[in-house]
Amino acid sequence: MHNFDFVKPASIADAVKAMGHDGAQALSGGQTLIPTMKQRLAAPTVLVSLTGISEMKGVCMGEGGLHIGAATPHAVVAAEAGAVYPALAALAAGIGDPAVRSKGTIGGSLANNDPAACYPSAVLASGATVVTNRRKIAADDYFQGMFTTALDEGEIITEVVFPIPQKAAYVKFNQPASRFALTGVFVAKYPGGVRVAVTGASASGVFRWAEAEAALSANFAAGAIAGLTVDASGMIGDLHGTQAYRANLVKVLTGRAVTAAG
Amino acid sequence: MTKVSMTVNGRAVSAETEGRTLLSAYLREGLRLTGTHVGCDTSQCGACVVHVDGKPVKSCTVFAQDVAGADVRTIEGMANADGSLGVIQQAFQDHHGLQCGFCTPGMVMSAAALLAENPKPTEHEVRHYLEGNICRCTGYHNIVKAVMAASGQDVSALAAE
Known part of the structure; x- marks a missing residue:
C-alpha cells in the first residue's frame, strides 16, 4: 500500500477542513477501504479518520425517527436499534x-454504495434521509448506481435518519464466502404504502421494485406478488448466479421478507 | 514516522509508525508480539483478530495510528499471570482444538469476545460467531467443542466427527 498522512480530527468542522487537502479521502471503519488500498485501487495522500468524532456516533430517537451517527459501527446498531427498529438491527447483525x-x-457503507452491501437496501426501503455536513439527501436521490452516490467531493455523511415503519424485514441470500448479499430484499410497510428495496441483484446497484410495492400496498401478503416477474436483463450475472437466478431471487426473497415482517 | 502509544496486554507501549502501518504490523514488527498471525491480509481469515477496547477486530484491517491510545489485548495477554494457559487456551489443548495452530490465536481471541458477551453460547451460536475465522485444517468440530468446554458446558455429547 502507498503511504499517506493520517489525520484524526475530533470534530466535523476539522474533518471538513482536512478533506480540503489534495488527494484527501475519508476513512470510516475501513473494512472496504483498507483492503482496496492494499490492492492499490485507492491511493489517497491524506487519510481523514472519522472515527474520533463523537458527534457522529450513536443511536437515538429524534425528529423524523431513528437517528444513527454515520460513524456508528454495525455492532452498535445491532445492539441498540432493536427496540424501535428490529429489522434494521437484524440487518446490522448480519x-x-x-x-x-x-x-x-x-x-462508510453508504458512502461506498457497494451494489451488494446490506445497508443501502434499508435506507432506500425506509425512505431514510442521509444527512451530510452540507445538506439532507432523500434516499431516493442519494443512490445513483453502482459505487455512485449524490455525495460531492469532500462531502461527509454525518448521520442517517430512519422513519420507523409499521412492519419491516430484511432477508438476505448470502454469498457464503464474502457474506455480502448475493441478493437481499428489504420490505418496509408505512402508513403511506409499502417500499421494497433490492440489493445485490442489479448491475445498477440498489433499486426499488415498483410493481411489488404497488401489489403489497394493496395487500400486504406474500401471495400478492405471485403473478409478478422481475426482468432479468439488468441483473448481475456471474459465477455465483446467473441473471435469471438473481431475478428469481428478488421475487422469492421479497415474499419471504413480507412473511417475516408478519 | 509518528510515534504511536497504546496499552497492550496491560502494558504501556509505543513504537514508530507510518500512516500505512497496520495494527498487525505494529504488534508483530513494532512490539515483537508475533503471536498475532497474518493469514490472508485481506480481512477474511481472522487469524489476526485482537481486541481493541474490548471489541474483536481484524488487526490487518486497522491502522495503528487510528487506534492510538486504545486498550489492546492480544493472544500473548490470554495466559494466566503465572504463565499457565488461560481457560480458553487450556480448553483448546484439552479438546485438540488445533491442528497446525496457525489460526489458533484468532480463534482464541474471537472465542474470548464471544464468551464475554454470551457466557453460555449454544453450539450454533459458537459456529455462527466464528464464521469470520477460517481454519484451513478444517478442524472446526474440535474448535467448537473447545469453546463450549471453555464456557463450562458439558461437551461429552458433542461428536468429534
Whole structure:
C-alpha cells in the first residue's frame, strides 16, 4: 500500500477542513477501504479518520425517527436499534462477521454504495434521509448506481435518519464466502404504502421494485406478488448466479421478507 | 514516522509508525508480539483478530495510528499471570482444538469476545460467531467443542466427527 498522512480530527468542522487537502479521502471503519488500498485501487495522500468524532456516533430517537451517527459501527446498531427498529438491527447483525461489525460503519457503507452491501437496501426501503455536513439527501436521490452516490467531493455523511415503519424485514441470500448479499430484499410497510428495496441483484446497484410495492400496498401478503416477474436483463450475472437466478431471487426473497415482517 | 502509544496486554507501549502501518504490523514488527498471525491480509481469515477496547477486530484491517491510545489485548495477554494457559487456551489443548495452530490465536481471541458477551453460547451460536475465522485444517468440530468446554458446558455429547 502507498503511504499517506493520517489525520484524526475530533470534530466535523476539522474533518471538513482536512478533506480540503489534495488527494484527501475519508476513512470510516475501513473494512472496504483498507483492503482496496492494499490492492492499490485507492491511493489517497491524506487519510481523514472519522472515527474520533463523537458527534457522529450513536443511536437515538429524534425528529423524523431513528437517528444513527454515520460513524456508528454495525455492532452498535445491532445492539441498540432493536427496540424501535428490529429489522434494521437484524440487518446490522448480519453484515460480515463479528470483527468486521466492530469496525465497519453505516456511513462508510453508504458512502461506498457497494451494489451488494446490506445497508443501502434499508435506507432506500425506509425512505431514510442521509444527512451530510452540507445538506439532507432523500434516499431516493442519494443512490445513483453502482459505487455512485449524490455525495460531492469532500462531502461527509454525518448521520442517517430512519422513519420507523409499521412492519419491516430484511432477508438476505448470502454469498457464503464474502457474506455480502448475493441478493437481499428489504420490505418496509408505512402508513403511506409499502417500499421494497433490492440489493445485490442489479448491475445498477440498489433499486426499488415498483410493481411489488404497488401489489403489497394493496395487500400486504406474500401471495400478492405471485403473478409478478422481475426482468432479468439488468441483473448481475456471474459465477455465483446467473441473471435469471438473481431475478428469481428478488421475487422469492421479497415474499419471504413480507412473511417475516408478519 | 509518528510515534504511536497504546496499552497492550496491560502494558504501556509505543513504537514508530507510518500512516500505512497496520495494527498487525505494529504488534508483530513494532512490539515483537508475533503471536498475532497474518493469514490472508485481506480481512477474511481472522487469524489476526485482537481486541481493541474490548471489541474483536481484524488487526490487518486497522491502522495503528487510528487506534492510538486504545486498550489492546492480544493472544500473548490470554495466559494466566503465572504463565499457565488461560481457560480458553487450556480448553483448546484439552479438546485438540488445533491442528497446525496457525489460526489458533484468532480463534482464541474471537472465542474470548464471544464468551464475554454470551457466557453460555449454544453450539450454533459458537459456529455462527466464528464464521469470520477460517481454519484451513478444517478442524472446526474440535474448535467448537473447545469453546463450549471453555464456557463450562458439558461437551461429552458433542461428536468429534
